[in-house]
Amino acid sequence: MADTAGYMISTTRLFGSLNHKREEKQQPTIEDALLASKLGILVAVKTDKYANFKGDFVELDDSQLNELPQVITEYFNVDLKNEISSMLVEPGASLPEINATQKNSEAKPRLGFFKRLGSFFKRKS
Amino acid sequence: MSKIQSIGGQTLVGGLNRVFHCNHYNAHLQMSILMTQGLHDAERLLVEAVAPLIQTLKDAGYTQAQLIHEFSFCGFGKLRQETARQWVTPHSHYGESIYAYGKAHKTCFFNAGFIEGISGKYTTETHCQSIGDDADRFETQADTAANTSNYLLHDFPLNLRIPERFELDVGQAFETRVDETGIVNTVKKLPLYGDIGPRGTGLVDAFGVVLTNHFADYYNRVSYETYFTMKKTGIPIEEVCEMFIQSGHICAFNTFGGIIKSPEWHAAIEPMCDSIEDWIHGIIAVINALGWGTYRVEKIVPEKELVVRIYNSYEGVGYRRIYPKSEEKALSFLAMGAVLGLAHLFWKIDIRTKPELTHEFYIEQFNHQDNSFQVEQTHAIAAGDDYDRIVVSRD
Numbered sequence: 001m002a003d004t005a006g007y008m009i010s011t012t013r014l015f016g017s018l019n020h021k022r023e024e025k026q027q028p029t030i031e032d033a034l035l036a037s038k039l040g041i042l043v044a045v046k047t048d049k050y051a052n053f054k055g056d057f058v059e060l061d062d063s064q065l066n067e068l069p070q071v072i073t074e075y076f077n078v079d080l081k082n083e084i085s086s087m088l089v090e091p092g093a094s095l096p097e098i099n100a101t102q103k104n105s106e107a108k109p110r111l112g113f114f115k116r117l118g119s120f121f122k123r124k125s
Numbered sequence: 126m127s128k129i130q131s132i133g134g135q136t137l138v139g140g141l142n143r144v145f146h147c148n149h150y151n152a153h154l155q156m157s158i159l160m161t162q163g164l165h166d167a168e169r170l171l172v173e174a175v176a177p178l179i180q181t182l183k184d185a186g187y188t189q190a191q192l193i194h195e196f197s198f199c200g201f202g203k204l205r206q207e208t209a210r211q212w213v214t215p216h217s218h219y220g221e222s223i224y225a226y227g228k229a230h231k232t233c234f235f236n237a238g239f240i241e242g243i244s245g246k247y248t249t250e251t252h253c254q255s256i257g258d259d260a261d262r263f264e265t266q267a268d269t270a271a272n273t274s275n276y277l278l279h280d281f282p283l284n285l286r287i288p289e290r291f292e293l294d295v296g297q298a299f300e301t302r303v304d305e306t307g308i309v310n311t312v313k314k315l316p317l318y319g320d321i322g323p324r325g326t327g328l329v330d331a332f333g334v335v336l337t338n339h340f341a342d343y344y345n346r347v348s349y350e351t352y353f354t355m356k357k358t359g360i361p362i363e364e365v366c367e368m369f370i371q372s373g374h375i376c377a378f379n380t381f382g383g384i385i386k387s388p389e390w391h392a393a394i395e396p397m398c399d400s401i402e403d404w405i406h407g408i409i410a411v412i413n414a415l416g417w418g419t420y421r422v423e424k425i426v427p428e429k430e431l432v433v434r435i436y437n438s439y440e441g442v443g444y445r446r447i448y449p450k451s452e453e454k455a456l457s458f459l460a461m462g463a464v465l466g467l468a469h470l471f472w473k474i475d476i477r478t479k480p481e482l483t484h485e486f487y488i489e490q491f492n493h494q495d496n497s498f499q500v501e502q503t504h505a506i507a508a509g510d511d512y513d514r515i516v517v518s519r520d
Contacts, residue, residue: 031488075227121367122499
């Protein structure tokens with residue numbers, strides 16, 4: 001498959017699953033903003049290509065998608081390989097609506113996350 | 126051990142600036158650095174940022190016994206040489222007081238670097254309390270020399286012409302009963318050092334956190350080397366900055382929050398505080414005893430804006446001792462996170478009500494996106510300004 005393929009994953013579902021698994025292992029949950037920031041950096045470190053996890057969906061190519069479960073296992077100590085497969089929206093498919101039912105299907109979506117993962121760092125223009 | 130000197134807001138021991146930092150800051154900073162393993166050798170960076178500093182102390186006349194004493198005094202734990210090549214830390218800040226979100230792994234890079242500096246030999250950690258071992262153990266390699274090349278390449282004098290509090294050229298007029306000099310002197314007399322005795326752990330438990338009186342240059346070296354590496358890789362600069370600022374923000378929550386909730390604050394500082402601005406002046410006075418530089422409040426607009434200048438900021442001065450003058454301003458990551466954290470402590474959660482400072486409270490309240498402030502660095506010693514200037518505001 002070409003490396004430019006654009007798989008989409010709902011970040012709300014991804015972070016919800018990650019924290020749900022951490023809770024199951026009695027590990028502290030991690031806020032979505034921090035997860036988004038760290039995952040973006042970790043994927044870039046592994047693939048030399050930055051992926052923005054701060055939106056509702058993250059777009060990943062083959063190499064980034066391949067690394068994602070591994071960095072999650074290594075840096076957040078949970079295995080999400082199967083869950084990530086089920087979250088994927090294949091290239092060319094239309095994006096699903098993230099409705100309230102889906103959001104609530106994952107354990108405890110973090111407060112205030114949706115559309116509000118802004119940065120607190122302000123650069124002087 | 127050398128005499129402790131306080132100059133321009135910095136605390137010098139053996140000629141090296143020392144700064145108090147908590148286990149939360151140390152944990153998050155180390156996690157951030159280790160995230161970049163693969164881009165560069167982050168693990169070795171964490172070791173090799175220490176060894177040259179120990180070599181500097183040796184050059185200044187420190188003996189091995191004095192260095193081991195200082196390891197405990199500064200809150201790093203208990204360090205002992207067992208055989209010619211084997212060392213152990215039965216208690217250590219990095220082995221038992223920090224944490225990681227990822228898979229359990231060895232965490233005592235700092236300890237290994239300290240031993241490298243003492244022994245002059247390449248050192249690896251073989252056992253670690255963070256993975257369930259009874260102690261952190263280290264082995265030196267007899268035939269491999271440690272890299273102790275000094276990275277403090279530039280002379281950069283401290284600024285000794287620091288304006289008095291509330292006497293900035295464009296500063297706001299403040300009135301307060303908060304006695305900064307008294308607070309600084311009081312904090313400096315607190316027993317914030319590790320117990321060195323035979324039964325002591327060499328750790329510093331205070332204000333609900335575990336403190337170290339750490340090497341400022343260590344923080345600067347590991348942070349800036351990682352920052353430059355990440356920038357080169359093409360990771361957006363906002364992301365890189367935010368990663369480092371976040372460590373300072375967590376530090377503010379835990380350490381400043383812990384200080385404000387402490388009996389010492391209640392007894393000595395709270396009685397001087399009439400308004401929320403006084404509480405800000407109080408915690409700024411405490412900060413001025415931490416070795417971070419001299420913080421001067423320039424402006425307070427309640428609920429909206431906090432502007433702080435920092436003379437001799439350890440990040441700014443440290444940057445100039447390692448690197449040439451920068452073209453960038455936003456480089457004092459700890460200061461940005463700390464001042465942002467101050468605004469959040471007072472105007473987002475109101476620390477005066479003394480809430481429980483739990484992990485959940487951090488996520489759901491303190492670091493929540495709602496009512497958050499933004500932070501900007503407008504002036505930087507690293508870029509040639511006389512001071513760092515941090516502006517925290519919200520619309």
